[in-house]
Amino acid sequence: MRNRTTFIAILLIPILHDATNLHCVAAFSCSNTNLAAMPLRQVVGKTSRYHVLWSSESPLSETVLRQSSMPTEAKSSIRKESSQSKTWKDDGFVFGLEGSGLDRPLGRTSQIVVEGDSTETEPYQQWMVALTFAGHAWFLLNAIQSMIVMAQGNIALAAGQAFVLTFVSWVLADFGSGVLHWSVDNYGNGKTPIMGSIIAAFQGHHSAPWTITERAFCNNVQKLCIPFGIPTMAVIQFLAGGPGLVTWFFTTFCIFEILSQEFHKWSHQLPSETPGWVNFLQKVGLSVGRKPHAAHHLAPFEGNYCIISGVCNDTLDELGFFRRIERLIYHMNGVEPNAWKLDPVLREKTMSGDYSLPA
16 A cells, blocks of 8 residues: 655744744644644744644655645745755754754764864964963053052052952853853854854754863864954953053953853863862862753753853842843743743743742
């Protein structure tokens, strides 16, 4: 008997602005299967208006498409998706979910998710990192000299000011790393303008978290030398009217942000794989620890976003900081964060005003 080709077209139509009223209104098959309503939660977190899932033992039949009563837009979507393979660039997010184009490998296996990326260190990366840190050292030198002058030659006072500014920038840089991490984990994808490759790298990191441990220092931090590099500091110093307290604060802030990926890498390495001084920094809380960051890698990846020291994580999570922002963003534009798509219970709690995380 000839094998029967079947397919299912799931049409997602927003009935009301409230996302709880999104429904999959129809399911069709070429054997005239009864119309079936399906809840949104069965569609693994996909976000475009029409989504197509099909299974077949032979190529999709064009005759079936022409004869079906589906809207023209849905038919076009099926034709397009049946002719293209899924990749991380096509999907809404890439946490290794089914259909994302990424599978979570077993064991300590690396996986490159951004086209053209590599764990091998290139000479240009070494030059970029070296020049960036040399430039930041120059900014710090000019800043401390200016601070000593403003302190009328009181070196101790200038050193005290530098220490306080460094501490504050360390705390705020940890907060900043959390905001960045949360945003790229939950919004956008590989096709997002400007940030696409960074978003794909962060989201793909959940599929193969060990990959970062195979990156040498320059390969690991070089991308952050662009937003937190010399041009940024040159503009800040110009706006500040010259070197001084502002320059010291933002230079140390930028340095911490660049190093955040290295702190992040250490949290994925075993104690036997890192120097003793790194283990000490983690033990005293100056660098994000292994256990706290491991908690972030449990689906739905809804907390512990800060990756410099993690000093801000408990406060942000206990206050429901990110849940509150997610709810605000949803009410503004109807976009759900990826954490909600992974955990419908989290979504419902947040929408009801309960911003707490599971104990």
